[in-house]
Amino acid sequence: MQFFGPAIVSAAICAVTSGAVFAQQPPSAQSGAQKLMAVPGSKYPGRMHVLPATMETTQWGWFDNAELPRLIIDSGDTVAIESMSHSHGQLWPGRTIEELKKLRTDWPGRGPMTLTGPIFVNGAEPGDTLQIKIQKIVPRPWGANFNVPGLFGQFPSKFPDGQVKYFYLDSERKTAEFAPGIEIPLRPFPGTLGVARKEPGRYNAVPPGPFAGNLDNRDLVEGTTLHVPVFVRGALVWQGDSHAAQGNGEINLTGLETAFQEITITATVDKTTKLEWPRIETPTAWITMGFDEDLSKALANAKSETAKFLAEQRKISPDQAMALVSKTSDCRVTQVVDIKKGVHCTTSKDASKSLAEPRPTVETPEYLVTSAADPDMNKAMDSASWAMIELLQKEKSLSRLDAYSLASMTMDCRVGEMDAAEKSVHCLVAKSMWTKR
Numbered sequence: 001m002q003f004f005g006p007a008i009v010s011a012a013i014c015a016v017t018s019g020a021v022f023a024q025q026p027p028s029a030q031s032g033a034q035k036l037m038a039v040p041g042s043k044y045p046g047r048m049h050v051l052p053a054t055m056e057t058t059q060w061g062w063f064d065n066a067e068l069p070r071l072i073i074d075s076g077d078t079v080a081i082e083s084m085s086h087s088h089g090q091l092w093p094g095r096t097i098e099e100l101k102k103l104r105t106d107w108p109g110r111g112p113m114t115l116t117g118p119i120f121v122n123g124a125e126p127g128d129t130l131q132i133k134i135q136k137i138v139p140r141p142w143g144a145n146f147n148v149p150g151l152f153g154q155f156p157s158k159f160p161d162g163q164v165k166y167f168y169l170d171s172e173r174k175t176a177e178f179a180p181g182i183e184i185p186l187r188p189f190p191g192t193l194g195v196a197r198k199e200p201g202r203y204n205a206v207p208p209g210p211f212a213g214n215l216d217n218r219d220l221v222e223g224t225t226l227h228v229p230v231f232v233r234g235a236l237v238w239q240g241d242s243h244a245a246q247g248n249g250e251i252n253l254t255g256l257e258t259a260f261q262e263i264t265i266t267a268t269v270d271k272t273t274k275l276e277w278p279r280i281e282t283p284t285a286w287i288t289m290g291f292d293e294d295l296s297k298a299l300a301n302a303k304s305e306t307a308k309f310l311a312e313q314r315k316i317s318p319d320q321a322m323a324l325v326s327k328t329s330d331c332r333v334t335q336v337v338d339i340k341k342g343v344h345c346t347t348s349k350d351a352s353k354s355l356a357e358p359r360p361t362v363e364t365p366e367y368l369v370t371s372a373a374d375p376d377m378n379k380a381m382d383s384a385s386w387a388m389i390e391l392l393q394k395e396k397s398l399s400r401l402d403a404y405s406l407a408s409m410t411m412d413c414r415v416g417e418m419d420a421a422e423k424s425v426h427c428l429v430a431k432s433m434w435t436k437r
Contacts, residue, residue, distance in 0.1 A: 002352065034072055043353040044135050045266050046077035050137060052115045053082035058240075060088045061110030063203050063213065063233045065196035069120035072234075075269040077121075078135065083190075083242045083260040083417075085116040090259065093142050097162040101148050109172045109338065111206035113192050113241035114259075119227060120234035121267050129270040130195060130235045133225040136264040137188045142178060142260040143259035145165045145405045154251040154336050154385060163401040169244050169258065177243065179402070181436035184245055184256065184409055189221045190263060191241030191255070194278070205240075207339040208291050213238075216255070216335040217344055218246045219287055220280055228268070228278040237267060245409050247321060249427070250335040251335070251385050252408035256321065277305050285348050285355070290331075291340040295333070296377040302331060302343040314351055330355040331415040333381060333425065343415060359416035359426040373424040384425040385413060392429070435436075 030201060041048030047073060057070045073079060085091040087103045091112075104112060124130055147153060149162030167176040167184075175183040194212030197203065207308035208214045214230045220226060233271025242263070280287035286307050290301025303325050310328065311321035325331075325345065334342030348355050357364035361371045370391055372383035387409055410433065 001103060001344045014341060023326065030329065037071055044076065044078040044264065049073055049077060049079045051079055051081045051116060053087065053114070057116055058084050058088065059115050061107070061113060061205050063115070063197060063205050063238065065198070065200060065236060067118055069118055069236065070246070072120045072122065073118075073267065075121055075123045076266065078264060078266045079119060080262050080264045081116050081239050081260070083116050083240055083263060085242075085259040086257065087113060088110040089112055091144060091294055092291040093166040094146070095164065097146055097149065097164045100146055100164060101151070104148060104151065105221070109204055111204055111214065114203055115192060115205060115238040115240035115297050117238035118196060118236035119267065120236060121161060121269060122234070123269045124230050125233055126198075126234035127274065128230040129273040130228050130230050130237070131225050131268040131270055131274050132193060132228065133266045133268070134190070134220070134222050134263065135266055137222045137260060137264060138262040139171070139186070139188045139242065139244050139260055141169050141171065141259045142320070143256040145252070145254050145256055145409055147252040147254075147401060147404055152337065153253040153290065154382065158403070159252075159404060161401065162400065163405065165405055167256065178406055182406070182433055183427065183435055184433060186217065186244050187221055188242070188244050188258070188260070189218055190239050190260075191216045191243045191246070191247075193226055194237070195228055195230060196236035200298040208342065209340070211276050212353070214241060214287065214338050215278070216243075216246065216250055216342065217280065217287070218243070218248060218255075219282065219346070220345070223283060225281040225371050225435075226278060227273065227275060227281060229275045233268070237265075239263060239265070247407060247409055247411040247413070248332045248334060249381070249385055250408055251410055251411070252404045253337045254408060258408050279305075279309070284350075285346050287344050287346050289342060289344045291342050292386055293340055294325070294378065295341045295343070295381055296335060296423065298341045299331070299343045299377055299415060299423065302345050303418065305398055306331075306345040306347060309347060313347075326419050327356055328354045329358065331418060333413040333415065336381060347416055359424065360428070361426065367428040368392070368429055368431060369426065370426060371416070371426040373422045375422050377423040377425065380425040381413065382421055384427045385411065389425045395397070396434070
């Protein structure tokens, strides 16, 4: 039995219509294949759909708002999406680091992530907000972390040698064994989730933006909701870059990379909320984000977005809200490897509760700790994270490449002083990962 993907069906519907025009004029009735992708299911809100990851339903490393929808849903519907590993499924246990490097160097201008979609949401218009709730995540049973030699990551010049490590993901224990006596806790999330950007054309999917995309925010887990502004009709939702775990920083460019058997989302159009940048809602908090090629500017942008939220939440002036950010919110380095670096700040839904807490500068009973301060936050991050790599080598007898790998998947780099001229970064690694003391 031959499967004709939704792209072929959509193309047949719009045989004389470009993707850009399709986005403005969706068909009034779904095709036969679209109807087959709607399945019985009452566990989640709306009508239930499935979107498999095939060569017809995925793109490798780029976004384009003229891309034909692979699925059309109504606001409030739920979709169970499959994802594919990097480079159209070309990352799997057994691939060498030389092969993985060649997949990047032979295909410049695109990211490594494979993106399933896009999904057209009926009723979504530019200026709306789309709420994407993550209902469920089921990873495949393996993951990988790799450092491409001499390229990418936070310290490419210091790591001219490369490495790839593969892991079994134990879904029952929710751990992956990094090495005998070292277990990484699993916390799966989509590295990339977002909507089409406003600008026409084909764009590298690596840098995040107002459309969300490659946020690499490890707190975007099952049970959370991404609120993202809509820029084109139908929103056009993509998902990919599946992670089983990741550190705040993702310093060697990769987390615990995998693919999802299932990531189930519910997409709902919000006509009342107006956002300029995405936010993440958890059961108890809101997460605001800032991005820029310069980490100092990313922090400034994250503070600005957090102040906007505090002004809305507490009905206070922007100046009052900005003064409260460091006193109420917990800010962390999201990642420093996606062209645009990221900082995100978590603020409690309870306006009487502060999430700001002192940052450790020395080892605690729970954490290995390194820290650094500098007027240039990029330098503070470099110094604190490099110190952790050296500490893991010295205290835990890891090789340089293994220390880099473990830090990328597990290190939690937190923003300390953010109001003074000199900014501080504090990087923590949980001692609980070492099961043999």
